Amino acid sequence: MKNIIMTGDRPTGHLHIGHYVGSLRNRLKLQNEGKYDEFYMMIADAQALTDNADNPQKVRSSVLELMMDYLAVGLDPKKMTFLIQSEIRALPELTAYYMNFVPYSRVLRNPTVKTEIKSKAFGRSVPIGFINYPVSQAADITAFKANLVPVGEDQEPMLEQTREIVRSFNRIYKKDVLVECKALLPDNEVCMRLPGTDGNEKMSKSIGNCIYLSDDSATIKKKVNSIVTFPRDINEPGILKGNVLFTYLEAFATNDSFKDFYPEFKNLDELKNAYKKGGIGDGRIKKFLFEVLDKELSPIAKRRVELADKKDELMDILKAGTKKANAAADATLAEVKDAMGINYFA
Numbered sequence: 001m002k003n004i005i006m007t008g009d010r011p012t013g014h015l016h017i018g019h020y021v022g023s024l025r026n027r028l029k030l031q032n033e034g035k036y037d038e039f040y041m042m043i044a045d046a047q048a049l050t051d052n053a054d055n056p057q058k059v060r061s062s063v064l065e066l067m068m069d070y071l072a073v074g075l076d077p078k079k080m081t082f083l084i085q086s087e088i089r090a091l092p093e094l095t096a097y098y099m100n101f102v103p104y105s106r107v108l109r110n111p112t113v114k115t116e117i118k119s120k121a122f123g124r125s126v127p128i129g130f131i132n133y134p135v136s137q138a139a140d141i142t143a144f145k146a147n148l149v150p151v152g153e154d155q156e157p158m159l160e161q162t163r164e165i166v167r168s169f170n171r172i173y174k175k176d177v178l179v180e181c182k183a184l185l186p187d188n189e190v191c192m193r194l195p196g197t198d199g200n201e202k203m204s205k206s207i208g209n210c211i212y213l214s215d216d217s218a219t220i221k222k223k224v225n226s227i228v229t230f231p232r233d234i235n236e237p238g239i240l241k242g243n244v245l246f247t248y249l250e251a252f253a254t255n256d257s258f259k260d261f262y263p264e265f266k267n268l269d270e271l272k273n274a275y276k277k278g279g280i281g282d283g284r285i286k287k288f289l290f291e292v293l294d295k296e297l298s299p300i301a302k303r304r305v306e307l308a309d310k311k312d313e314l315m316d317i318l319k320a321g322t323k324k325a326n327a328a329a330d331a332t333l334a335e336v337k338d339a340m341g342i343n344y345f346a
Contacts, residue, residue, distance in 0.1 A: 001179070005030060006146030008042030008085070011062035012052065015069040016210035017297070018194035018203035021251045022152035026186055028074050030150060039080035040144050040325060041070065043318070046086040047136060050129035051120055067314045069213050072304035077317045083325040084318055085140065090329035094139035095132070097336065101168040102135055102161070110134050112157045120206070138162040142178045143329040150184040153192035159183050173339040177332075190250040197227050199244055214304050217294050224290045229282040238275035238282075245285045246272065252292050261291040 007027060009015065015024065031039065043066050048059045063084065070082070085091065107113060113133060117126050129136075137158050141149060142165075149159055159181055166178040186192055195201055196209025203210050211223050230239045240246055246268075255267050265271045274280055307314065337343045 001147065002037040002145070003035060003148060004038045004040070004144055004146045004179075005036050005080075005148045005150065005184075006040040006042065006141055006144050006181075007150045008040075008044050008140070009066060010044045010048040011059055011066045012048050013058075013062055013205045014065055014212040014214045016203055016205065016212045017248075017251075017293070018152075018210070020073065020213060021188070021191035021194055022186060023150050024070075024073050024075075025191075026150045026184060030148075030184070031074075031076060031079050034079070036148070038144065038328075040146065040328075041075065041080050041082045041321075042085050042140060042325075043067070043083065044085045044140070046091070047133060049086075050127055050133065051122075053127070053129075063318075064311050064314050065214075067318065068304050068307045071307055071314070072213065072300045077321065081324050082318050082321040084322050087322045088143065088325055088329050090143055090326070090333035091136070091139045094143055094329075094333060094336065095136045097340070098135050098138050098165050098169070099132065101165050101172075106161075106164075107131055107134055110157050110161060112154050115154070119204075134158050134161040135165070138165045141181050142166060143332050144325070145179045145328075145332060147179050147181050148184055149181050153185060156183050156185075169336075169339075175339045177335045177339045188251060190247055194251060195244055195247055197223055197244065199228060199242070211293070211297075213297065213300050215297070216301055217298055220293055220297060221290050224286050224293065227286065234281045235278045237278045238280060240272060240276060245282065245289055246275075248289055249285075249292065252289075252296060257288075257292045257295075260295070262288050 007023065009019065027041075030036065043063055045059050045063060048062070049056060052059050067082065071077075108131065113131060117130070122130070134157075138161060141159075141162050149155075151159070163180050166180050169178050170176050193201070194203050196203040196207060197211065198207070198209040200207060200209055211220055215223070227244050229243065229245065232238070249268055253268050258265050258267060258271075262271065265274065275285070334343070334346075338346065
């Protein structure tokens with residue numbers, strides 16, 4: 001079986017460090033390892049419209065912003081296929097067929113859907129398109145016969161829904177047309193869901209508690225310094241549980257970080273032990289965290305600035321990738337309709 005990787009993001013603004021450690025860094029690793037046959041990177045604009053239908057310009061303007069983030073972190077159009085979701089003609093039709101395999105109650109049990117509905121305060125006005133997101137995502141994944149999907153932890157319920165649809169389809173039509181997928185999660189558990197700078201359990205663009213990949217050094221420093229810590233005297237024991245500073249250090253700091261910026265300690269475990277004993281102020285930890293983040297993120301921000309003058313080239317990359325993706329999705333749709341016996345003019 002081929003190894004086909006498929007993943008993507010909603011174009012609703014700039015990507016932040018939660019996206020970076022939760023998925024982008026893993027995608028970059030997969031790309032550079034090269035152990036795959038195809039790698040599809042989708043800009044999910046149709047999905048973004050399910051809760052931005054009244055502001056399509058926000059979605060449209062974010063498409064190239066997302067492409068700049070992708071290329072700035074090192075994702076390479078020579079090694080993967082970039083595409084725009086709404087331009088893949090087979091996806092709405094696949095979604096329509098898959099909806100027949102999923103009870104309404106099953107979609108509403110999806111914990112990610114429930115969490116997102118609550119966070120967006122839809123009340124009783126939640127759009128059907130938003131509720132249908134797991135089925136639409138199943139179409140996105142299966143259209144390219146992807147078996148590997150690099151995502152954050154919150155997307156695993158979506159992938160389970162996709163697997164259920166694949167099993168139902170293949171069983172009912174007695175043909176192994178669709179391919180089951182599995183999630184590729186970050187190795188570091190902390191990276192699966194990075195908290196916001198305000199201490200909220202999730203970093204979110206809508207809440208505005210993010211450090212963005214596009215932030216310059218001065219902005220990163222300001223945001224790090226704004227992180228609220230537990231009030232204490234410097235000589236009192238430091239509290240690690242729920243400490244955003246140390247959560248970020250878990251996600252970003254390496255032994256080399258200590259050699260470069262905090263040579264008093266060899267690694268994060270040594271710093272934690274010393275912090276718990278007291279004598280290290282949060283200001284010193286913030287200084288170290290800023291230096292660690294700035295070293296990794298400032299090259300990304302600089303590359304992103306350079307890409308801002310190449311928007312025509314970015315659109316050409318998306319146009320070529322979308323054309324290639326359409327061919328793959330059309331082929332899958334043809335197989336699906338053949339299995340269902342609705343290929344009337346074949």
